[in-house]
Amino acid sequence: MTLNPENLLQNKTTRRIAASQTPFPLPDVDFYPIADMVQGQISVWEVRRLSAHALHENRVRPDAPWRLESSLDVACLQKALAAAPRLPENGQLLFLLHPASFDHPDFARHLAQGMEDLPLDPRHLLFAVRSRDLAPRSPGLFSTLRALTPRGFGFCLYGADAKALSPSFLLQIRPNLILADPNLFTQKPRNGEETALLSAMISDICRRLGSRLAVSGVHRAEDLHHFLNLGIRFMQGEAIAAPSPFPSQDLLPRSLPDFQLSASASPSLRTCPQVGNLARRGLTASISDTVQQIVKKLENRPPTESVCLLEENRPVGLLMRYHLDRHLSSPYGNALFLKKSASRIMDREPMIRDAGTPLDEVARAAMARPAERLYDDILITQKGLYAGALSVRGLLEALSQVQVEMAKGANPLTGLPGNTAIEERMGFYRETCAQISLIYADLDHFKAFNDTFGFEAGDRMLLFTANLIRETAARCCGQDTFIGHVGGDDFVIFTRPEEAESFAKTLTETFAHEICGFYPEDIRCQGFVQAKDREGNPKKFPLVSISLGIVDCHFHPGLDPRILSQRVAQIKNYAKSRKGNAWVRDRRETPGFSSLFSDTGAA
Template sequence: MVGLSQHIVTGVKPLVLKLGRRFYHLLERLNLPVKAWEWPASPSRVPELLREGQWVGMIYLDIVEFQLTEQVYGSLYCQQVLGILDRLVKKQINALLEPYSLLETRRWGDDLVIYFHSFSQSPPAPLDLSRLAERVKESLGTELNLRCSHLIPTALNFHVGYSVVRPTRENFEKALYNAYKEAVLVAKSQLDAREVKRRQQFTELLLNKNIRMVYQPILALDSGQIIGYEALCRGPENSFFASPLNLFGYAEKTNQLYALEKVAREKALAGLAGDLAGYRLFLNISPHVVHDPSFRADEIRAYMDQVGAAPERVVFEITERTSIEDFRTFRQSLEYYRQHGFKVAVDDAGSGYSSLQAIAELQPDYIKIDLSLIRDIDKNPTKRILVETFLTFAEKTGSQIIAEGIENSDEMACLRKIGIPLGQGFFLARPSYPPPAVYMEAARMLEENTGTGTATARQRSRLGRMIPVGSISQAVTTIDTRTVTREVVDFFTHYPQVEGVAVLDEEKQPVGLVMRDKLFNQLGTQFGFAIYTERPISLVMDCQPLAVEHDTPVEVVSQVAMARSDHKVYDSIIVTKNRSYHGLVSVRQLLDAITSIQVEAARFANPLTGLPGNRQIEAELLNRLSGEQPFSVIYSDLDHFKGFNDRYGFERGDQAIKLTATIISEQVARHGRPDDLVGHIGGDDFIVVTRPEVSEEICRKIIETFDQKVPELYDPEDRERGYIDTKDRQDRPVRLPLMTISLALIDCHPGQYTNPEELARTSAELKKYAKSKEGSVFVKERRRRST
């Protein structure tokens, strides 16, 4: 008995010889063994009918263990059996197939394929087809055994399979091949009637492009603005294929993933001219699809040109349904699409074994953090650390992080605190059509906190204000609008270290920018040199360069510069002072300054919580005390922390400190102001520098959240009792209640305090008074000091 792969090939190759060589080459690439037979020379009507849009039925018969029968009884007897089978088929098959008509039969060895059709009848349903095949099997089997009993005394049985070849005008060889494979699988009892029906439904789904697209928004978490939509594919409603897991899983199972993704791409891209106008489109593709001949960047771009959409608006989202075996080749394939302007994202980062390698190898424009890391990130410090690591990596490689699967307000608040720039999830909006707006609750929360940023972002912004962009700018030679282009070329030639020059008007105000590389590229075109060399530089300059005031923080300038379109992102930035030219800053200088700020911040941050340490706290207080604006300082201290630390150990004590840091940071992020400071003085002592109008609300929210979350740090039996048994400083047994938090709030008016030490002394008195009260409390300094 030949193997399954050999059945497929030996059953199809003779047909291939009649249908053309393309299919034969396909089989050769499969490296399957081909058995030599004497093939009939008559032409097949099947391809003609398929091209005309007609269906063709197929019944496959295979004599069970015929190879063994041949070894036992000899090839002479078995050849006679096959001859009798041919005569039986010729005599009986027309009657057995009614109400359908026989097209032709093909036999290769003990494999028999019967093709049938009807111009007036629809193709049989899977159950009817099964019954028809069984009828053919039973009738031929019974008659064959009667006529062959004198040759072979043992009973002969058939495997029977069946399938329907759907009409197609293209690639009918592939349709025949898939139908044959399906029939063989049925014959080997690997497919039942229900599965055959499902295969037919999926084939019709692809043929009629009967899928629907839904869209889920991707938001900028700092502003709440929708920057794009992810296109998601769904099958017909109320069907097995309505679920994307079933839809794509079945496509992969039946080797039709290319076909499904092609239909999905066409439907998703069609939205760029309508519902998605102005937004980025995130399009899921499997890694292997880059090898699909129908997935061509030039064709996709040509289609987008027709609908007036730029390739930069399309982001190919690489999923991990299949692993990437050869990253070098895959990266080269992706580069072809990038050259046409398309962007790349890596999906589900952190969920699969190859996701980190994919990020490192592919250097994507976007990194989508898997929802498994986002789920309960507000409650899981380890997840926060992992996501912060991804963010740091992204910032250093020029990628943008998208947090997937945001399902509640706490997760979103935590992600904003960390500094994650983009997000999507059910809390923001579920996938639907037409593309949805952001849900009201999420929109309200984002609107209320717009401008406050996150704890990490605020910390960077505050540190960035210590270095105004004007301090790192260089007074590079300028030119005016009447300067001849040839002179600018000569200038760049003599000063190769200069990347760009500003163009000024008569009032010395910047009106344009000329970058060396762009100028030379423009002049290097076929007629560029002849057209522009002797003409004013104003004809080739960038008339809308990025210009900022000299006192703008370098961090703010960096964010604005990186938000420019791709072809401008590395252009120099013009720095002005009272709108007059002050100097130029290159992107390299800007990034060097940001790096220095971050390194400096890391040096003096508290190692346990990552919050600013005493040096930064002192600098902030001195800056506030020397200013003319009132501010508030909140000092916090944990009650009964030492007893907790002694009872549970230092590791649990560190958890309590980190939990306190998280609670304070989150509440300041939600209710504070962009320039607020959260610092870690040391141990269980923290400080908040904020504005008087929000200070009391911050205190109340810190206490409320602390009392809610701190019991989770205790063992269940201690939490249930509401106290722990430990020892005091004199080693005497003592019973301590659960930890509480005491806050000392001081409003500081201009000139009221002269140095941080005075504030510290006042806060020490207030904290002592607060700790004398039961439970979590905050006390406020009511005395007004004379100025």
């Protein structure tokens, strides 16, 4: 897919597109790169109009500005499609559209014509809508976006703010890409509390939703480091790559790999303890108590202390010391409030969580609170009754401890649990007699890739594989799925038997699609690399592929781990004997093993 940029409008396809009936001349556009910080390459180019002021004069009636925007969108689409042949194999164009553009009479026609003439695969196009335009009152727009997905087009949530990143909203629209508002992440907290909570939220979004999360406005080196520390993989801005008149990988700075994403950033908190283990018995009062009685309880207490107001031992409100001081320090505050019921000034909607709620889930909910409540205590209940409270400081200390414990046995490159944690997890399965599918993942021809392109490129591929396994597990498996890194290019996944095949099929297909981005175009075309085998003889090696072996196991205390290891090794070797990306499920029966499922697959 090559095209001379100086002759973009001279080829047959472009002339046909330009000759279509449009209300405006084709606008000039620039392509703003969005880089993948793991692979160290540009994956998406956002299409932006350079200027539209000359197109505004006498073109539409002033009482219909949406007509202007949608017409400009159609013209922009036409111009950008002409540059689509320059896209790399896995590249995508991102179009930010006005909601009315989807209903524009020329939109579907020009899109279909451009896709047919070029030709262009739908997976190369992402259509973006601003988060503020995706209101629940727009059911028609929701239907249109959902209709695009089965046809292969992608959908991007553009300029996502805190409200748009709510789990319920994201589950409803399920975007392929989230281009977040940088202001959401660049507010400077007085301490590390907001950053720690935000990291937990971002990690969970990437792991559970399966969407790519990107941030724009990365213009300085300090911004770049800030977002990397939050675990954000995709970025756009002057510190990443400059805009250009056509899509190009050449714009990516050579120094970019120095800033690439650390796999240890924002580790998955799958083993988080339950929040009830951290609850402390705080100060309580009756819903009928006066403000004066609350003041007495809080005498000589720190400004971060709180009182939980109860009704029949059920929490109905919260009064933080600093909120109370704010009310009483206002003009006539004592006269207005002291003898009144505390219910008049309490927070009637405090954050309340059951004692069995995982700590990471509590952290995400705490981060989503309004700024004025961000540091309020969290109330803990047991069967609806008051069990205690948890401060934000206590929450952060617990999160830090979890991360430290996870890091002790983690692989230093990918941040995934290592062999010690894997053995502990298998011990847990034996004790609980769990029925689990063990999936062993191994890269084929990785040594040849490493020898050809160097250890740095090899590390990027391992990090890519680890992140892809995480994303696939988030999409196909339950929250109790465990992912471990045995070492080198070997990974293990423990998941439910009914989820194993969906995981294996999705992982092999996605890996086959995305791995081409690690190779230069000439090697992709020839389909192999020239390297030396283990005996030092020159040999042609295929591109790296992934092989998965699935063993269904009924763990029990008497299960011999040697039998399990032998079975896993056999099924993994059988998978590796198949050409390309493949997965195999063991169908044999042995003591302690089940054979409820059996199948093979390849991508």
